[in-house]
Amino acid sequence: SMAHGKVTITVDEYSSNPTQAFTHYNINQSRFQPPHVHMVDPIPYDTPKPAGHTRFVCVSDTHSRTDGIQMPYGDVLLHMGDFTELGLPSEVKKFNDWLGGLPYEFKVVIAGNHELTFDKDFMAELVKQDYYRFPSVSKLKPEDFDNVQSLLTNCVYLQDSDVTIKGFRIYGTPWSPWFNGWGFNLPRGQSLLDKWNLIPEGIDILMTHGPPLGFRDWVPKELQRVGCVELLNTVQKRVRPKLHAFGHIHEGYGIMTDGYTTFINASTCTISYQPTNPPIVFDLPNPSSS
Ligand SMILES: Nc1nc2c(ncn2[C@@H]2O[C@H](COP(=O)(O)O)[C@@H](O)[C@H]2O)c(=O)[nH]1
Numbered sequence: 001s002m003a004h005g006k007v008t009i010t011v012d013e014y015s016s017n018p019t020q021a022f023t024h025y026n027i028n029q030s031r032f033q034p035p036h037v038h039m040v041d042p043i044p045y046d047t048p049k050p051a052g053h054t055r056f057v058c059v060s061d062t063h064s065r066t067d068g069i070q071m072p073y074g075d076v077l078l079h080m081g082d083f084t085e086l087g088l089p090s091e092v093k094k095f096n097d098w099l100g101g102l103p104y105e106f107k108v109v110i111a112g113n114h115e116l117t118f119d120k121d122f123m124a125e126l127v128k129q130d131y132y133r134f135p136s137v138s139k140l141k142p143e144d145f146d147n148v149q150s151l152l153t154n155c156v157y158l159q160d161s162d163v164t165i166k167g168f169r170i171y172g173t174p175w176s177p178w179f180n181g182w183g184f185n186l187p188r189g190q191s192l193l194d195k196w197n198l199i200p201e202g203i204d205i206l207m208t209h210g211p212p213l214g215f216r217d218w219v220p221k222e223l224q225r226v227g228c229v230e231l232l233n234t235v236q237k238r239v240r241p242k243l244h245a246f247g248h249i250h251e252g253y254g255i256m257t258d259g260y261t262t263f264i265n266a267s268t269c270t271i272s273y274q275p276t277n278p279p280i281v282f283d284l285p286n287p288s289s290s
């Protein structure tokens, strides 16, 4: 139980079919129902920041289209991946330059499935095959992308790791359910759960690329839920962060709560890759230093 040590998450019986999982848990456990679960309106950019709070500015899925984005006031920028189209070093440099011009005290970034060069296993496989799928990536020489992470000089880059900023413990991880064989793709079930099991307890803010089941994970064109069931169970039953921020499902842009954790899908780009969804600001009370 919660009070007696670590909760162990196991693979859900509905893991492989999130749409069915949602229906099952909604009907049998009211798991996605009000009053606990509901939509949340974003706070206006000119809302005064309450005393003793930190203001987080959430963006995601900017896909090398940062030029027109109007950035609001805040303390800490969170970017939940897909900052490029292919992870080309030229794209990463451009993104890092954009970050460098932003006024936030701290900037935290994770990769998404489009940051192909950040996924070393993906690149190792790509050189063996698939030249015609991503020709511009296949053309790169290892020395062009080996240190691609080091191009991100203007932020903290998290990859299955955490950082403490202004007293907030922030964990970031790039993995998402397999879909068309992109970077940081893993099969649903134990493979992804192994990654979620790396998230320590005591995290205040969780950054993932993709959504958990049931929270801003609806893909209208396929009438499907695509959030990860094991990620939801990890968030709600074990880690319980105050904020879970993600992107990936562009159509899911928006905010929800389950009554404890706030879920923000901060996808800046729409389904047609127009960067028109505004950054989402969110205030959290500073953790007490006791
Ligand atoms: N049915 C699914 N659709 C998916 C999934 N992952 C992504 N998508 C769709 O693609 C866009 C863009 O994603 P990106 O990673 O290529 O930028 C997203 O908005 C969805 O419409 C999936 O697992 N299943």
Ligand SMILES: [Mn+2]
Pocket (backbone or CB within 6 Å): 061, 063, 082, 112, 248, 250
């Ligand atoms: Mn995307």
Ligand SMILES: [Mn+2]
Pocket (backbone or CB within 6 Å): 082, 112, 113, 114, 209, 248, 249
């Ligand atoms: Mn994505």
